Amino acid sequence: MRQTSQISKLTSLRAGFAAVSIFALSGLSGQVFAADPAPMAPAAETKAAAPGKPKVDVAAGEALYSNGDASRGVTACLTCHGPKGQSATATWPKLSAQHAAYTTKQLKNFKDGTRANPVMMGMVATLTEQDMQNISAYLAKQPVSQGVAQNKSTIELGQSIYRGGIAAKGVPACAACHGPTGAGIPSQYPRMGGQWAEYNAAQLLAFREGVRKNSSQMTTIATKLSDQEMKAVSDYMAGLH
Numbered sequence: 341m342r343q344t345s346q347i348s349k350l351t352s353l354r355a356g357f358a359a360v361s362i363f364a365l366s367g368l369s370g371q372v373f374a375a376d377p378a379p380m381a382p383a384a385e386t387k388a389a390a391p392g393k394p395k396v397d398v399a400a401g402e403a404l405y406s407n408g409d410a411s412r413g414v415t416a417c418l419t420c421h422g423p424k425g426q427s428a429t430a431t432w433p434k435l436s437a438q439h440a441a442y443t444t445k446q447l448k449n450f451k452d453g454t455r456a457n458p459v460m461m462g463m464v465a466t467l468t469e470q471d472m473q474n475i476s477a478y479l480a481k482q483p484v485s486q487g488v489a490q491n492k493s494t495i496e497l498g499q500s501i502y503r504g505g506i507a508a509k510g511v512p513a514c515a516a517c518h519g520p521t522g523a524g525i526p527s528q529y530p531r532m533g534g535q536w537a538e539y540n541a542a543q544l545l546a547f548r549e550g551v552r553k554n555s556s557q558m559t560t561i562a563t564k565l566s567d568q569e570m571k572a573v574s575d576y577m578a579g580l581h
């Protein structure tokens with residue numbers, strides 16, 4: 341089962357961290373460090389190794405994403421963002437395979453109002469930070485949803501902005517932060533490839549107009565882009581993979 345293998349992947353990752361912290365501790369306690377990684381530390385011990393740091397629960401994230409929580413008035417995210425975060429219409433952004441830290445930051449920013457969107461502000465109102473981390477971890481594990489560029493006449497302009505920026509206006513290459521294939525760079529720089537062009541163009545406009553105030557880097561960049569440049573680069577990014 342896919343979900344089980346994801347969880348075990350996560351568990352072995354954690355166990356890796358636990359092994360490192362056991363190694364660090366063994367120096368203090370004088371215990372001999374067993375270098376054999378085969379019998380990985382069970383999850384319970386891993387939890388104890390990092391007190392105060394809440395455990396991310398991918399299964400709880402999936403449940404909340406897919407079913408919502410009527411008792412708290414949380415609408416199922418799936419209703420708009422689609423199964424596995426692979427939204428089928430440009431009205432709603434694709435969320436699959438996005439870096440978890442980025443997604444969590446967005447959910448917090450909808451809640452604190454630095455990213456103003458009436459629909460999403462309502463959606464996150466009763467989510468806890470733990471919920472946000474759970475959902476984000478679940479989404480990060482879902483397959484990338486690919487897209488296609490639609491507008492042949494602006495592909496060249498879009499590509500040149502994405503790869504090289506616009507030197508005359510001091511616009512940096514988008515690829516520098518969002519990666520040559522649009523995969524982003526964990527954990528700060530979001531994945532861009534395959535995202536709906538209409539959504540990304542709307543975000544660039546929101547940065548420029550100050551509706552989305554959660555990234556001074558992106559506000560500075562968007563302020564220098566014309567509507568046509570925003571559309572061209574967004575359409576190009578939709579086809580990136």
Ligand code: HEC
Nearest residue numbers: 415416417419420431432433443446447457459460463475
């Ligand atoms: C009624 C439709 C709807 C529902 C239900 C919904 N969303 Fe959204 N979501 C949107 C819209 C519209 C946007 C774009 C907001 C904007 O333009 O800033 C969005 C944006 C987002 C983003 C930002 C994506 C990015 O690339 O920055 C995240 C993350 C997100 N939603 C997560 C969720 C989660 C988690 C839930 C469930 C708790 C949820 N959404 C439920 C409509 C919805």
Ligand code: HEC
Nearest residue numbers: 512513514516517528529530540543544554555557558573
């Ligand atoms: C210096 C690094 C950097 C460069 C260069 C950069 N970006 Fe970004 N971009 C970011 C960061 C950081 C975010 C996430 C902001 C946040 O936390 O909300 C972002 C977010 C975005 C988003 C919103 C994505 C979403 O899912 O909502 C779009 C669209 C975007 N960038 C487009 C571009 C384009 C187009 C270019 C090139 C003209 C570009 N970026 C260049 C750092 C950069």
